[in-house]
Amino acid sequence: MNSRLAFVLAVGLAGALSYVLHLRAEVAVAAAPDGKMLFASKCAACHQATGLGGGPYPPLAGNTDVTAPDTANLILTVLNGRSGPIQVNGKTFSGAMPAWKDQLSDGDLAAVLTYIRSAWTNNAAAVTAPQVAAARNPTALSGAQIFTAKCATCHQPNGAGTTVYPPLSGNPDVAASDPKGMIATIVNGRSGPLVVNGTTYNGKMPTWKGQLSNADIAAVATYVRSAWSNKASGVSEQQVAAAGAAVLSTVGASIFSTKCASCHGAKGQGGGGGMFPALAGDSLVNAGDPKGMIGVIEHGRKVMPSWKGQLSAGDIAAVATFVRSAWGNKGGPVTEQDVAAVK
Ligand code: HEC
Ligand code: HEC
Ligand code: HEC
The missing domain is CATH 1.10.760.10 (Cytochrome c-like domain)
Structure with missing residues (x-):
C-alpha cells in the first residue's frame, strides 16, 4: 500500500473513532440529563x-x-x-x-x-x-391558537373581557378544581345573567358543539385554565368526552333554575299552594317513556307555559334529563332526538 494512502486512512480511522467516542459520550449525557x-x-x-x-x-x-x-x-x-x-x-x-x-x-x-x-x-x-x-397533552399545544381564533374577539387576548364579555382571567368558574361546569359552558354555550367577581354579565356565549372537536375543547379549556393569572390543571380529551352526560345535566340544571324553579320550586317540590305541581317523585316525570313529559314541556298545559320556540330541542332534552335525574327521580336521560320526535 502507498504510504501516503495508509497515512490518510489512519488519520481518517482515528477521526472516525474519536467521532464515535464523542457520540457515545453524548448518548451517555442524554441518558442521564443533568x-x-x-x-x-x-x-x-x-x-x-x-x-x-x-x-x-x-x-x-x-x-x-x-x-x-x-x-x-x-x-x-x-x-x-x-x-x-x-x-x-x-x-x-x-x-x-x-x-x-x-x-x-x-x-x-x-x-x-x-x-x-x-x-x-x-x-x-x-x-x-x-x-x-x-x-x-398534544391537544394542549393548539389551545392558544384556538383561543386567538375563536374566543379572543369577545374575551380579549389577555382574557380580561370587556364590560359586555366576562373575564376568563382571574375567574373562579374557569379555574374551578372540577372543570365540568366550564366544559359544559364551552360545549353548549350559555346566556345571561352571569355573575363573575361581583359584576353581572348578560350576554350570550356561543355554542361550540359541532364546531370544535373534544380535543379542541380540551385544548382551549386547558389554555384558559392555565393562561394569564389562572393556575388550574389541564383538561384532557377524555374528560371532555366523559363530561357528555354530565354536561347535559349541568346545562339542564341551569335552565331549570332560570326557567322552571320559580313555579316548580328550586328542589322540584312544587309551589303556589298546590297550583304548581311537584316534579320530584312525579309519575309523568319518572315514566319509562319520556314522550308525555316532553309533550307538556313543549306545548304547555293550562298555566304551564309552552317552551317550544323558547328553548331549543337540545335545551329541552337537557332540562328534561335534569328533572328526570334530580331529587330522587329515576327517569332515564332524554336525547335531542327524543325531543325532535315529539311533534
Ligand atoms: C361572541 C362572543 C363570545 C365568543 C366568541 C366566546 N365567548 Fe365565552 N362568553 C361570552 C359571553 C357573553 C359570556 C357570558 C354569558 C352569560 O352572560 O351567561 C361568556 C362566557 C364564557 C364562559 C363562562 C364564564 C363563567 O364565569 O362561567 C367561559 C368559560 C367562556 N365564555 C369561554 C369561551 C371560550 C373558551 C371561547 C372560545 C372557544 C369563547 N368563550 C368564545 C361571549 C363569547
Ligand atoms: C426569558 C426568560 C425566562 C426563561 C429563560 C425562563 N423563564 Fe421561567 N419564567 C419567566 C417569567 C417572566 C415568568 C413569569 C411569567 C408570568 O408573569 O406569568 C416565569 C415563570 C416561571 C415559573 C412559574 C413560577 C410560579 O410561581 O408559578 C416556573 C416554574 C419557571 N418559570 C421555571 C422555569 C424553568 C424551569 C426554566 C428553564 C427551563 C425557565 N423558567 C426559563 C421567564 C423565564
Ligand atoms: C309559570 C309557572 C310554570 C313554569 C315557569 C313552568 N311550569 Fe311546568 N307546570 C306548571 C303548572 C301549573 C303545571 C300543571 C299544569 C296542569 O295543571 O295541567 C306544570 C306541569 C309541568 C309538568 C307536568 C307534570 C305532570 O305530572 O303532569 C312538567 C314535566 C313540567 N311542568 C316541567 C316544567 C319545566 C321543565 C319547566 C321549565 C322549562 C316548567 N315546567 C316551567 C307551571 C309552570
Missing part, C-alpha cells in the same frame, strides 16, 4: 443561578408553586410557558415565560424540574419523565 446544567444553560439567564429571579422574573427559590406537592401546574407552566400577571410571595410579576415543550425532552424537563424543586432552600420530591409525558 438538571443543574440544564438550569444553568436554559433558565438561569432569567431566574438567576441563585433561583432568586429579579425584575420581571419571579423567584423559583422559596416559591410554593414550585414546591407544591401536586406538580401538575408546575409541569404545565414549564411545558407550555405562561404570560401575564402572576403573584409570587405577595409580589406581582408580569412577563413571558417561554414554552419548553419543543426544546426539552421529557427526561430533560423532569431533570430540570427535579432540580428547581430541590435546589437552594427548596426541598420537594422529584418529578419523573413519565409525569412530564402524561402532561404533554
Whole structure:
C-alpha cells in the first residue's frame, strides 16, 4: 500500500473513532440529563443561578408553586410557558415565560424540574419523565391558537373581557378544581345573567358543539385554565368526552333554575299552594317513556307555559334529563332526538 494512502486512512480511522467516542459520550449525557446544567444553560439567564429571579422574573427559590406537592401546574407552566400577571410571595410579576415543550425532552424537563424543586432552600420530591409525558397533552399545544381564533374577539387576548364579555382571567368558574361546569359552558354555550367577581354579565356565549372537536375543547379549556393569572390543571380529551352526560345535566340544571324553579320550586317540590305541581317523585316525570313529559314541556298545559320556540330541542332534552335525574327521580336521560320526535 502507498504510504501516503495508509497515512490518510489512519488519520481518517482515528477521526472516525474519536467521532464515535464523542457520540457515545453524548448518548451517555442524554441518558442521564443533568438538571443543574440544564438550569444553568436554559433558565438561569432569567431566574438567576441563585433561583432568586429579579425584575420581571419571579423567584423559583422559596416559591410554593414550585414546591407544591401536586406538580401538575408546575409541569404545565414549564411545558407550555405562561404570560401575564402572576403573584409570587405577595409580589406581582408580569412577563413571558417561554414554552419548553419543543426544546426539552421529557427526561430533560423532569431533570430540570427535579432540580428547581430541590435546589437552594427548596426541598420537594422529584418529578419523573413519565409525569412530564402524561402532561404533554398534544391537544394542549393548539389551545392558544384556538383561543386567538375563536374566543379572543369577545374575551380579549389577555382574557380580561370587556364590560359586555366576562373575564376568563382571574375567574373562579374557569379555574374551578372540577372543570365540568366550564366544559359544559364551552360545549353548549350559555346566556345571561352571569355573575363573575361581583359584576353581572348578560350576554350570550356561543355554542361550540359541532364546531370544535373534544380535543379542541380540551385544548382551549386547558389554555384558559392555565393562561394569564389562572393556575388550574389541564383538561384532557377524555374528560371532555366523559363530561357528555354530565354536561347535559349541568346545562339542564341551569335552565331549570332560570326557567322552571320559580313555579316548580328550586328542589322540584312544587309551589303556589298546590297550583304548581311537584316534579320530584312525579309519575309523568319518572315514566319509562319520556314522550308525555316532553309533550307538556313543549306545548304547555293550562298555566304551564309552552317552551317550544323558547328553548331549543337540545335545551329541552337537557332540562328534561335534569328533572328526570334530580331529587330522587329515576327517569332515564332524554336525547335531542327524543325531543325532535315529539311533534
Ligand atoms: C426569558 C426568560 C425566562 C426563561 C429563560 C425562563 N423563564 Fe421561567 N419564567 C419567566 C417569567 C417572566 C415568568 C413569569 C411569567 C408570568 O408573569 O406569568 C416565569 C415563570 C416561571 C415559573 C412559574 C413560577 C410560579 O410561581 O408559578 C416556573 C416554574 C419557571 N418559570 C421555571 C422555569 C424553568 C424551569 C426554566 C428553564 C427551563 C425557565 N423558567 C426559563 C421567564 C423565564
Ligand atoms: C361572541 C362572543 C363570545 C365568543 C366568541 C366566546 N365567548 Fe365565552 N362568553 C361570552 C359571553 C357573553 C359570556 C357570558 C354569558 C352569560 O352572560 O351567561 C361568556 C362566557 C364564557 C364562559 C363562562 C364564564 C363563567 O364565569 O362561567 C367561559 C368559560 C367562556 N365564555 C369561554 C369561551 C371560550 C373558551 C371561547 C372560545 C372557544 C369563547 N368563550 C368564545 C361571549 C363569547
Ligand atoms: C309559570 C309557572 C310554570 C313554569 C315557569 C313552568 N311550569 Fe311546568 N307546570 C306548571 C303548572 C301549573 C303545571 C300543571 C299544569 C296542569 O295543571 O295541567 C306544570 C306541569 C309541568 C309538568 C307536568 C307534570 C305532570 O305530572 O303532569 C312538567 C314535566 C313540567 N311542568 C316541567 C316544567 C319545566 C321543565 C319547566 C321549565 C322549562 C316548567 N315546567 C316551567 C307551571 C309552570
